[in-house]
Amino acid sequence: xxxxxxxxxxxxxxxxxxxxxxxxxxxxxxxxxxxxxxxxxxxxxxxxxxxxxxxxxxxxxxxxxxxxxxxxxxxxxxxxxxxxxxxxxxxxxxxxxxxxxxxxxxxxxxxxxxxxxxxxxxxxxxxxxxxxxxxxxxxxxxxxxxxxxxxxxxxxxxxxxxxxxxxxxxxxxxxxxxxxxxxxxxxxxxxxxxxxxxxxxxxxxxxxxxxxxxxxxxxxxxxxxxxxxxxxxxxxxxxxxxxxxxxxxxxxxxxxxxxxxxxxxxxxxxxxxxxxxxxxxxxxxxxxxxxxxxxxxxxxxxxxxxxxxxxxxxxxxxxxxxxxxxxxxxxxxxxxxxxxxxxxxxxxxxxxxxxxxxxxxxxxxxxxxx
Amino acid sequence: xxxxxxxxxxxxxxxxxxxxxxxxxxxxxxxxxxxxxxxxxxxxxxxxxxxxxxxxxxxxxxxxxxxxxxxxxxxxxxxxxxxxxxxxxxxxxxxxxxxxxxxxxxxxxxxxxxxxxxxxxxxxxxxxxxxxxxxxxxxxxxxxxxxxxxxxxxxxxxxxxxxxxxxxxxxxxxxxxxxxxxxxxxxxxxxxxxxxxxxxxxxxxxxxxxxxxxxxxxxxxxxxxxxxxxxxxxxxxxxxxxxxxxxxxxxxxxxxxxxxxxxxxxxxxxxxxxxxxxxxxxxxxxxxxxxxxxxxxxxxxxxxxxxxxxxxxxxxxx
Numbered sequence: 001x002x003x004x005x006x007x008x009x010x011x012x013x014x015x016x017x018x019x020x021x022x023x024x025x026x027x028x029x030x031x032x033x034x035x036x037x038x039x040x041x042x043x044x045x046x047x048x049x050x051x052x053x054x055x056x057x058x059x060x061x062x063x064x065x066x067x068x069x070x071x072x073x074x075x076x077x078x079x080x081x082x083x084x085x086x087x088x089x090x091x092x093x094x095x096x097x098x099x100x101x102x103x104x105x106x107x108x109x110x111x112x113x114x115x116x117x118x119x120x121x122x123x124x125x126x127x128x129x130x131x132x133x134x135x136x137x138x139x140x141x142x143x144x145x146x147x148x149x150x151x152x153x154x155x156x157x158x159x160x161x162x163x164x165x166x167x168x169x170x171x172x173x174x175x176x177x178x179x180x181x182x183x184x185x186x187x188x189x190x191x192x193x194x195x196x197x198x199x200x201x202x203x204x205x206x207x208x209x210x211x212x213x214x215x216x217x218x219x220x221x222x223x224x225x226x227x228x229x230x231x232x233x234x235x236x237x238x239x240x241x242x243x244x245x246x247x248x249x250x251x252x253x254x255x256x257x258x259x260x261x262x263x264x265x266x267x268x269x270x271x272x273x274x275x276x277x278x279x280x281x282x283x284x285x286x287x288x289x290x291x292x293x294x295x296x297x298x299x300x301x302x303x304x305x306x307x308x309x310x311x312x313x314x315x316x317x318x319x320x321x322x323x324x325x326x327x328x329x330x331x332x333x334x335x336x337x338x339x340x341x342x343x344x345x346x347x348x349x350x351x352x353x354x355x356x357x358x359x360x361x362x363x364x365x366x367x368x369x370x
Numbered sequence: 371x372x373x374x375x376x377x378x379x380x381x382x383x384x385x386x387x388x389x390x391x392x393x394x395x396x397x398x399x400x401x402x403x404x405x406x407x408x409x410x411x412x413x414x415x416x417x418x419x420x421x422x423x424x425x426x427x428x429x430x431x432x433x434x435x436x437x438x439x440x441x442x443x444x445x446x447x448x449x450x451x452x453x454x455x456x457x458x459x460x461x462x463x464x465x466x467x468x469x470x471x472x473x474x475x476x477x478x479x480x481x482x483x484x485x486x487x488x489x490x491x492x493x494x495x496x497x498x499x500x501x502x503x504x505x506x507x508x509x510x511x512x513x514x515x516x517x518x519x520x521x522x523x524x525x526x527x528x529x530x531x532x533x534x535x536x537x538x539x540x541x542x543x544x545x546x547x548x549x550x551x552x553x554x555x556x557x558x559x560x561x562x563x564x565x566x567x568x569x570x571x572x573x574x575x576x577x578x579x580x581x582x583x584x585x586x587x588x589x590x591x592x593x594x595x596x597x598x599x600x601x602x603x604x605x606x607x608x609x610x611x612x613x614x615x616x617x618x619x620x621x622x623x624x625x626x627x628x629x630x631x632x633x634x635x636x637x638x639x640x641x642x643x644x645x646x647x648x649x650x651x652x653x654x655x656x657x658x659x660x661x662x663x664x665x666x667x668x669x670x671x672x673x674x675x676x677x678x679x680x681x682x683x684x685x686x687x688x
Contacts, residue, residue, distance in 0.1 A: 105588035118579040
């Protein structure tokens with residue numbers, strides 16, 4: 001066995017709505033090794049958060065994991081096999097809901113959520129909540145759990161943890177609350193932490209402090225992270241490997257340096273161009289045109305072709321799969337550019353991107369109901 | 371509010387001022403009518419507590435009535451006397467019976483005092499029963515959704531669609547005619563009110579991130595419901611419970627009036643009203659006093675309930 005901690009293969013999550021089936025996550029594969037931080041990057045609605053929830057099997061109805069494998073160490077979190085009539089059914093070794101709750105959630109895989117304002121229960125003191133999580137996941141008596149809770153609060157640099165233990169959520173600032181959430185995730189000493197845009201709601205200075213704190217703690221505990229974000233600066237700062245998601249699919253997968261210096265997918269390129277970078281002088285930023293189409297009715301062929309500057313007619317027809325590119329180990333991209341001859345990309349005509357107003361683009365993408 | 375990680379200082383103080391039992395009580399005491407009502411309820415509760423603890427006064431008056439003991443020292447007590455200082459065809463009111471006497475020459479004041487036992491018992495027992503069961507049913511329905519929700523809520527609607535009084539009387543016909551059964555019946559029948567109320571609240575609370583966080587941390591559904599979902603959905607239930615106390619007193623008074631509540635000789639306000647209805651003309655005070663007692667108590671609960679709503683409903687808070 002390799003040092004892979006979490007492996008996700010061909011995961012598909014669908015939401016059955018009145019308007020039709022939304023393929024929020026459509027066949028993504030990635031893995032996380034021990035002690036590593038893996039980024040999951042993409043615009044809002046790309047399916048990053050849904051991908052995270054499915055790792056814990058916490059996708060809410062009407063959402064459903066329809067296919068794929070999620071393996072954590074030797075445990076099968078998600079696994080399907082075909083029954084006699086060919087329909088996918090959960091495999092027998094798949095963990096039961098009870099096992100998920102008692103062995104995996106919180107204990108092995110912890111989560112830090114995006115909004116520290118909303119992630120703590122306002123009717124209990126911060127300490128009580130931390131203590132509750134510790135009692136559940138470490139089987140400690142209340143007294144020991146309390147001591148451990150205070151120690152953990154100290155570890156995430158909360159001043160006077162003994163006094164702060166009895167404070168309510170509203171008595172903490174945003175940054176302090178996020179520290180509490182980090183403490184909650186760490187207190188149960190998990191092997192993997194799923195961080196769902198944990199610093200997005202915070203201002204930059206606090207964000208910087210927290211990123212430092214997390215990398216220090218990661219050195220101490222050896223915890224792996226899956227870090228969901230749309231902030232490429234954060235990715236560059238903390239991730240070792242990055243997965244770029246677009247509309248439920250992973251379009252590029254690379255070690256962090258390769259992603260920034262040897263970008264292989266037009267979408268990643270466009271993302272990078274739309275952020276100001278201190279290492280490049282540009283007169284103005286180039287935003288990605290339009291909005292992401294809805295996952296309920298994804299464009300045919302390559303999903304990015306409607307907004308892609310490199311798009312050609314061939315892109316309408318073929319949805320490229322992830323392939324090793326650039327001659328480097330572990331750098332994969334899903335774009336016809338790298339497969340130019342096979343799919344007639346070279347010979348087909350460029351697609352003229354519609355330069356309509358932003359509002360028109362919104363409407364054509366179905367983003368605005370009228 | 372969602373945008374504010376900055377200006378933490380200001381908003382913190384504001385938050386601090388707006389939660390907690392102390393803040394709620396202070397706000398209620400700021401409101402004159404709610405304050406008066408609170409005092410009324412405290413007074414009635416004190417009276418009822420006294421009546422629970424010590425029944426010698428009641429026994430003394432009963433033993434010394436004209437009816438039981440025509441030759442006793444206080445046999446001057448005539449039936450249907452008016453309050454002190456007034457005169458009617460039966461005689462003149464005396465200080466022995468400040469509010470007058472009933473058909474059997476028993477003091478109305480002392481019976482009002484001991485009748486408060488029944489009222490407060492009903493207010494407490496039936497409301498708490500309805501609130502606890504209703505909260506559990508509604509929270510389970512709202513949290514799990516799906517067919518659980520459908521079954522529980524359709525059942526609640528069936529109960530809701532039958533008039534209260536009819537249902538309680540049917541319940542008592544089956545299980546027996548006494549106060550305990552009446553209280554249980556009223557409690558059970560108010561379950562749908564609370565269930566529907568908390569369900570609507572749970573529907574939004576269950577989507578909160580802290581509930582998701584608890585699930586992601588491996589907390590059991592039962593604990594999530596009890597520790598995270600219900601406490602955060604409880605504010606409207608507290609308001610409803612306070613209002614319901616008044617309503618329940620009224621329902622049980624109605625039952626007693628019809629002969630289904632507390633059975634004689636246990637005094638209750640509804641039963642006193644019932645006994646007095648044939649004597650409204652000769653001695654209207656026999657009806658007025660228990661009626662007034664019910665009115666004041668129910669109103670006090672309602673005004674407090676409104677006060678709670680003003681403090682606990684964030685939409686009305688600004």
